[in-house]
Amino acid sequence: MAPLGPSMSAMEPILEIRNLTKTYKGGFTALRNVDLDIRKGEIFALLGPNGAGKTTLIGAVCGLVRPTGGTIRAFGEDMHANWRTLRARIGLVPQELATDMFEPVLRSVTHSRGLFGLPPDPARIEGILKSLSLWDKREVQIRALSGGMKRRVLIAKAMAHEPELLFLDEPTAGVDVELRRDMWKQIAEMRERGTTVILTTHYIEEAEEMADRVGIIRAGEILMVDDKDAMMKRMGRTEAHITLAQPIGTIPEALSTLPLTLSDDGTTLTYRGGDGAGQGKADVAQITKLLTRDGIDYVAIDQHESSLEDIFVTLVEGGLESGSPAA
Amino acid sequence: MSLFNARSAWTIYKQELLRAFRTAMQSILAPVLTTSLYFVVFGAAIGGQMQGGMNGVNYGAFIVPGLLLLTILGESTSNASFGIYMPRFTGAIYELLSAPVGVGETLVGFVGAAATKSLILAAIILLTATLFVDYTIVHPVYALGFILLVSASFSLFGFILGIWADSFEKLSVVPMLILTPLTFLGGTFYSVNMLPEPWRTVAMANPVVYLVNGLRWTFYGTSDVSIWVSLGLTLAFLAACVALIAFIFRTGWRLRN
Numbered sequence: 001m002a003p004l005g006p007s008m009s010a011m012e013p014i015l016e017i018r019n020l021t022k023t024y025k026g027g028f029t030a031l032r033n034v035d036l037d038i039r040k041g042e043i044f045a046l047l048g049p050n051g052a053g054k055t056t057l058i059g060a061v062c063g064l065v066r067p068t069g070g071t072i073r074a075f076g077e078d079m080h081a082n083w084r085t086l087r088a089r090i091g092l093v094p095q096e097l098a099t100d101m102f103e104p105v106l107r108s109v110t111h112s113r114g115l116f117g118l119p120p121d122p123a124r125i126e127g128i129l130k131s132l133s134l135w136d137k138r139e140v141q142i143r144a145l146s147g148g149m150k151r152r153v154l155i156a157k158a159m160a161h162e163p164e165l166l167f168l169d170e171p172t173a174g175v176d177v178e179l180r181r182d183m184w185k186q187i188a189e190m191r192e193r194g195t196t197v198i199l200t201t202h203y204i205e206e207a208e209e210m211a212d213r214v215g216i217i218r219a220g221e222i223l224m225v226d227d228k229d230a231m232m233k234r235m236g237r238t239e240a241h242i243t244l245a246q247p248i249g250t251i252p253e254a255l256s257t258l259p260l261t262l263s264d265d266g267t268t269l270t271y272r273g274g275d276g277a278g279q280g281k282a283d284v285a286q287i288t289k290l291l292t293r294d295g296i297d298y299v300a301i302d303q304h305e306s307s308l309e310d311i312f313v314t315l316v317e318g319g320l321e322s323g324s325p326a327a
Numbered sequence: 328m329s330l331f332n333a334r335s336a337w338t339i340y341k342q343e344l345l346r347a348f349r350t351a352m353q354s355i356l357a358p359v360l361t362t363s364l365y366f367v368v369f370g371a372a373i374g375g376q377m378q379g380g381m382n383g384v385n386y387g388a389f390i391v392p393g394l395l396l397l398t399i400l401g402e403s404t405s406n407a408s409f410g411i412y413m414p415r416f417t418g419a420i421y422e423l424l425s426a427p428v429g430v431g432e433t434l435v436g437f438v439g440a441a442a443t444k445s446l447i448l449a450a451i452i453l454l455t456a457t458l459f460v461d462y463t464i465v466h467p468v469y470a471l472g473f474i475l476l477v478s479a480s481f482s483l484f485g486f487i488l489g490i491w492a493d494s495f496e497k498l499s500v501v502p503m504l505i506l507t508p509l510t511f512l513g514g515t516f517y518s519v520n521m522l523p524e525p526w527r528t529v530a531m532a533n534p535v536v537y538l539v540n541g542l543r544w545t546f547y548g549t550s551d552v553s554i555w556v557s558l559g560l561t562l563a564f565l566a567a568c569v570a571l572i573a574f575i576f577r578t579g580w581r582l583r584n
Contacts, residue, residue, distance in 0.1 A: 024584065056584075059584065062421075062424075062425040063424050063425050063583070064421055064424050064425060064583060064584065065583060065584045066579050066583050066584065083427070084330075084332075084427040084429070085427070087425060087426060087427040088426075088427040090425070092421065092422075092425045094418065094421050096418045098417050098418030098419045098421060099417070099419045099422070100346075100413075100414075100417070100419055101417075102349065107345075111338060111342055112422060114334055114335065114337070114338030114341075115335055115338050115339065115422060115423070115426045115428065116335070116426050116427060117332040117334045117335045117426075117427060118334070119334065157422065
């Protein structure tokens with residue numbers, strides 16, 4: 001499914017984080033001067049390795065973690081000063097399957113709505129449970145459900161008070177491929193209903209599939225935040241290996257301006273370049289034309305486009321070479 | 328949004344009561360059965376052999392307030408401590424912490440439910456006691472007020488215990504190793520005036536003595552200590568618990584990272 005483009009209202013920040021720092025009692029600093037803006041109506045994916053600070057960042061916004069420094073503003077208001085009104089507009093699906101497992105699904109989700117101070121709305125709860133394929137299980141104790149269904153219950157609980165901003169911490173961790181795709185659909189539908197979604201994930205494919213924008217965090221620092229497509233365009237690369245029918249001694253003069261290397265045995269030309277927006281593919285096509293023109297025969301082309309995962313690995317392992325401010 | 332959300336508080340309260348009724352065998356039947364056995368053994372069997380009773384009260388009737396208090400202290404403490412400890416243990420507390428819920432709603436919900444359950448138990452035990460002993464309540468309004476006060480105070484204490492504990496062992500160590508012995512030694516089965524010195528003075532250092540005697544006064548109009556001293560100490564204990572819980576919520580101690 002292709003992510004929908006952000007609407008005009010999507011430019012408004014729904015969440016503004018400035019200089020957010022969290023140092024735990026033992027001295028471990030989980031967040032270092034994090035600046036981040038989340039736009040209204042978008043799906044934002046926060047990517048990072050284990051221990052990068054993703055869950056701490058979510059916890060700081062949702063009231064589970066007390067920041068050491070910095071400010072958080074949601075819906076234009078200061079979270080610290082107006083926590084009651086602002087928390088009522090925010091939902092959280094935690095990473096762990098943490099809830100009273102002995103409660104039936106319907107009662108548990110109804111409880112969540114009441115906890116946020118809202119009057120009962122059976123029709124609304126029914127709608128949520130049906131949208132998550134949980135209605136048939138409404139009287140079943142949560143402990144009797146499969147892992148994937150338990151995670152859906154947590155999503156239903158988080159949706160029960162109709163949040164405008166929803167945090168999903170590793171929403172598809174441990175669920176099978178089919179269910180994961182189903183959840184992507186659910187998340188896309190939430191956004192279509194006007195909910196801003198911030199998700200953390202280990203599955204880069206997930207961010208690639210759903211997110212409008214992506215933020216990459218490492219060791220408590222935001223390395224980069226950008227539109228996913230812009231990031232792919234800016235940092236994406238094409239890699240092509242052209243296996244020649246006969247070895248050659250040097251790279252032909254006509255190809256000397258392109259980012260090509262020749263293997264030691266002279267049988268493979270390797271291209272690494274492009275811009276993630278089609279330039280690489282065009283270069284490879286040009287190379288094949290020039291090889292044919294010069295009478296150099298080739299027997300195979302193995303071409304690969306950078307995925308978001310490649311960019312993520314490059315950033316996280318290699319550090320930031322070119323980034324954009326976290327806005 | 329106002330400073331107190333009654334619907335949130337009611338939601339927590341209702342959930343906690345439902346949890347108690349879900350485990351009715353353990354949370355209601357067990358304490359009633361245990362207390363009934365005390366009435367049979369101490370009240371009917373041993374008490375029947377004691378001529379003259381205690382301070383002019385039949386021995387079986389004399390131990391009713393103490394046994395009632397034993398149940399109220401234990402159940403209030405363990406209910407409230409378990410109520411807040413379990414979501415901490417399972418991680419489900421994230422929902423409470425991320426909700427627009429403050430110290431007021433949390434206390435009314437958790438502590439109110441624990442106190443309510445204690446009151447229900449107290450009523451059942453008093454009814455059960457009529458099967459074994461003949462007792463009266465001279466000051467029923469004071470009795471109800473005192474039971475309410477003690478239930479609320481020890482539910483608050485249990486709530487603090489549930490936040491402090493980081494293991495099931497710690498959760499049970501205070502009720503089992505401190506509260507129960509103090510209650511047994513606090514004049515449940517005897518009058519502290521029967522003790523020789525210096526044991527009488529030592530016994531007066533036990534705070535439960537004042538609770539047992541306070542409740543006993545509401546039943547029979549007589550006790551080893553003044554009702555006002557009992558009432559004052561109980562109120563002071565309640566105020567200290569409230570202050571400590573307010574501090575815990577302000578600092579996030581053991582609740583927020």
